[in-house]
Amino acid sequence: MKDQARKELLSQVENMINHYCEGCFLHQYLKKEGGRRAAHRFCISQCTVGEKLQEYGKKLTN
Template structure:
């Protein structure tokens, strides 16, 4: 059940903050898609929160194997 809640929270974060993110679009145009993605994961606070949820989801899947 926790997994569904985490996925729902990630979806809400992405819809609220990432959908029309100016910084992502700016970095994507100036430095490329790879740089923009890396920026989101490593420097954006919302991206870091999403990454933490992803780590929880993956950790949860590994425990259930």
């Protein structure tokens, strides 16, 4: 992967995290009720933003 494309993907990931994940009330609630693991599991398996971040991660590793 070219450096420019990689930088663009990383920028998109950072923007998504800053826009959607920072201060996410659902994550905070799940963390409080079920613990950090439950909140993380939700973000990875059920949250649409988490799924999109996983797609970006797969592109970065290829």
